[in-house]
Amino acid sequence: MKLPPANRFILLFSLLCLTPAWSQAVFEKPQSTTLNLASPDEQFGALFEAVQLKAVFPDSKTFADCTPKFPIATILASYESARQRSDFDLKTFVTQNFTLPIKPASGYTSKAGQTAQEHITDLWSVLTRPASTGTKAGTPAGSLIALPKPYVVPGGRFGEIYYWDSYFTMLGLKASGQTALIRNMIDNFAYLIRTFGFIPNGNRTYFLGRSQPPFFSLMVNLLSEVQGRRVLVTYLPELQKEYNFWMDGRDQLTDERPAYRRVVRLEEGVYLNRYYDDKITPRPESYREDVQLAKRTKTPAILYKHIRAGAESGWDFSSRWFRDGKNLKTIHTTDFIPVDLNALLVNLEQTLAEGYRLKGDKVQAKKYTVLAQQRRDAILRYCWNAKSQFFFDYDFVAEKLSTVYSLAAVYPLFVRIATPSQAQAVAVTLEKSFLKPGGLTTTLVRTGEQWDAPNGWAPLQWLSIRGLRNYNQVQLANKVKTNWVNENLRVYKASGKMVEKYDVISTAGAKGGEYPNQDGFGWTNGVLLTLLTEK
Template sequence: MKQSITRRLTLALFLISLTSGWAQTSLQKASPTSKTLPGPDEQYGKLFEAVQLKSVFPDSKTFADCTPKFPAATILANYETAQKRSDFNLNAFVLQHFTLPIKPASGYTSKVGQSAQQHIVDLWPVLTRPATAHAKADVLAGSLIPLPNPYVVPGGRFGEIYYWDSYFTMQGLKASGKTLLIRNMVDNFAYLIRTFGFIPNGNRTYFLGRSQPPFFSLMVNLLTEVQGRRILLNYLPQLQQEYDFWMDGKDRLTTQQPTHRRVVRLAENVYLNRYYDDKQTPRPESYREDVLLARRAKDPQLLYQHIRAGAESGWDFSSRWFRDRKNLKTIHTTDFIPVDLNSLLVNLEQTLADGYRLKGDQVQSKRYLKLAQQRREALLRYCWDAKRAFFFDYDFVAKKPASVYSLAAVYPLFVRIATTGQAVAVAQKLEQSFLKPGGLTTTLVRTGEQWDAPNGWAPLQWLAIQGLRNYNQLPLANKVKTNWVNENLRVYKASGKMVEKYDVISTAGAKGGEYPNQDGFGWTNGVLLKLLTER
């Protein structure tokens, strides 16, 4: 009898894995891979394509986030039959077979006269999602990957956790004394690393081809500030695993084959990294936009990969990645050695060195200190332009620095790897060209893309302020802080909202990108609260 029940349970879980892509009764024990968690584009094929290309929803992300009411096989069979009827209505079919995603901040209204600081504190529970440690056998979860601990989402259209966003959200959580929530989020990221081998862009199945800027080591370091340095040892295996993900393929690189996935060989014993994505298909959450753009491309698959790599960078999209500095169709992200990515990887190597030192493994500690020093030297060699006195991404295919000035240049200051002279020069350029009435503009180029002028973003303001402070550029750091805080407060007073990004030049409301400006908003809240409460 017991054996029969076990067989039936095993069969039930197997069938659910085929239909929903998620069949684990306990996430703590689960070890799925991207192959067992197909994205909605892979699950629904022609139906997914039809819904996206016929614009059933104004935002492509809506259908990617829908929850199926029935197994995928049933939905596809019904679609095959229904579309043959003369009265077939695709919109009605979708609503019959899927549940639409609920907006994260639904039902929340800011209180009249409430301070921005209290508004942010009140938003934490609104933006917090509960743990989903046990997936019920009769629940089809759609594209959302359950997580074992509570977590904070950005808000607006973003109803899942995002990798690099979370570090800046954590700044505000720390200011609010929410150490447990920070720990829960760090534990969720550690879980994702154990489960998938890396931290995906967000906890959606359609993000399993890419990561985001590797801030995990900085999150762990932030946690050690409130729970003690030895907490680092708890996460040492996952820090190592994330590093292995970024460096995958390093040992097989040669002069003839200088790249593999995210690692690039620039010279003998000189290795740096790039953004990448393992897939060459349209992004499910921006399917229609990608397909329409690719119709004008000579190599659509390569274009999709560059677009996805741009999404992994978090700067989706920016003239940083454009060959002509103007048009998305010229994107070639994977040709660049990004200054921000490699600065973060120096920090990861240094954190690994510290972790192994705490563990008592001096051999590994010295190894990672050496790797960090080698990367720092290589970054300064390839990404510092002495003539322009600024940090730039390096185009390793064209073998020259990029031409676009961007706030990615503040990363070497933030992780303290720039020389004093370089930091002073960067500060001068920031004050001369980037500093605007509302804060720092992301680039000096106007393209209509959201990660270009005139937009400013909370994470880049924080990185710049902290980077400038690291090199005693305090007057400029204070100017950036004042301008940014005042713009945030001005918009909040006028609208009762914290938004995703700001027009820092005309302060008329941020524009550009694939979707409207979102309110909520995780990293804006985190950075502003930290700046308002710091001494």
């Protein structure tokens, strides 16, 4: 039986722990010998389940991020003993045995008279975490995975680095001239690739089953704009390993077995990718929500697989993934070939091709040039609807295009693989249906999920603006920019804060999702600062 990389690493880790050279062999900086890569639900079992299902904390993520004050075995023994008493109080037990997470930037507001640009610049230090914050030698292991260099977190409930968020944060760091911090963050992602074989959703043990949209090649290209194209050669090994992760199992696929993990065989010679997760259990950070939803289905494990894959997409959650286009319980994420994911992988293949060319490896450069062209052709074939004149996700199980209009359609424009006529058609639909007073709405339907109408998100505004500019749709790009910037500034003026997402239709405050709108906020800061300072 072949184990997925995350599980193989855990097995390898267990063996390496028997040797004194472990910390130097696996990590660049010595880590705690008590580091446990099991997620908190696996560590604490019945205790974790009880805390989550009894809603000891309003947000399921709180307990997943707690740090135990004592060895796990000690806490579990105490729990088994204490729970038998008639006066047992679960919340008191938790606070006695765990340290609660600190919310970065929570409650932080701007100084009197401070501009939005000044506010964002000040926030970088508030949102930056020092190197190796996580498990320390001699202390019990929490879920946070230590990183070797400083990094920026989003803010609000998110006290760890997030993969795709970080690219948009880096845009703002570039505008601020903080090249060293950009490189530190890229080095952290390179470290995660070397350690786990991929970049997890974030640096938490409970994220080790999944990644997020592969923006690492775009990060490296962003750094190369400041430090030169040879940067691609520096990170070439990690770029290659990330590509290997997404393509794992490609050679095993057949007509009878067309999909394995994240790679899908549509026909001989045509391979595209999907979002996936290697686990089929409730997400620890949304445990209660997942369990409650599973009670409404007959196949909980299948639901968990699709829910986790939806989380890997970054669009958690959206009508993009719903069979009926309305309800989360009909989610079937792994059945889709997402247009955004595959556009990003074209960029990764193109970056690999250039990296190998710069290295002098003509054979590999040619290989990845061909693969990028093959993927581009496949995206245009499977994800373009000629009748609707728009890009959609492709349901490879049902062998048909999705009918959900979403801003994922701008990715082919962003990476320059759409034809000029396709780009023009997408622009027409964006202006007619997506453009609202506060920017572009994520989809055209209201489901109560946060990645649907009426919400707008900073990364999608940026990708849309850049994609439109790539095809000389400058007037529309400027409309999107103006509406989005004005809404950001309006909310900032009223509250003194930047937030995670915005209601772009009624501009009354974003809604939906598993948690309240968060302030901070990394990618909002990065995109807004870039738009405010660009020439």
